[in-house]
Amino acid sequence: MKIYFTAPQNTPYQKAFVDDCAARMRQAGFDVTISSDAYIHHQPAFEVSAEVDGKAINSDENKTGRQAKSPFAREVFRENYTKLAEANLLVALLDGSQVDDRVACEIGLFYSLSLKDASKKAILGFASDARCLRRSDSSYGVNIFTLGTLEEIGKVAGDFEQVLTELTKLT
Numbered sequence: 024m025k026i027y028f029t030a031p032q033n034t035p036y037q038k039a040f041v042d043d044c045a046a047r048m049r050q051a052g053f054d055v056t057i058s059s060d061a062y063i064h065h066q067p068a069f070e071v072s073a074e075v076d077g078k079a080i081n082s083d084e085n086k087t088g089r090q091a092k093s094p095f096a097r098e099v100f101r102e103n104y105t106k107l108a109e110a111n112l113l114v115a116l117l118d119g120s121q122v123d124d125r126v127a128c129e130i131g132l133f134y135s136l137s138l139k140d141a142s143k144k145a146i147l148g149f150a151s152d153a154r155c156l157r158r159s160d161s162s163y164g165v166n167i168f169t170l171g172t173l174e175e176i177g178k179v180a181g182d183f184e185q186v187l188t189e190l191t192k193l194t
Contacts, residue, residue: 030116146177
């Protein structure tokens, strides 16, 4: 069973927590891939260029909107989508004042893949953020559409220990 772990990783603290959770899943015998973005802290990844009327422009110069696609965004999407499509289980960290946009997107993609692929077993969400945990009796502060998508084929675990327990049951 392959597990894809999606989580916000925008700070060194988030990245360390995600790496620790992934290490614990691996120690428990699970094959885990973490969502990744090699360009997360590199400004050039957010710059795109286009040619308009023979003049090269960068995205920060273009006030009318993006006229070119970022090759970095395309690379990150394709790499992670391939890993997500190969996974049998999705573990999603729901931390934040609202669920991270990448996490929400990957929950939706995995659910969509599960509709046509019986090897997609479940989505397990969990939270460690006090803002989420204070609202654990309702929605964890997660957008209810995103939560509904997750709960169609999974559930929210009370903590990371429960995630490990649930993973064992699913494999």
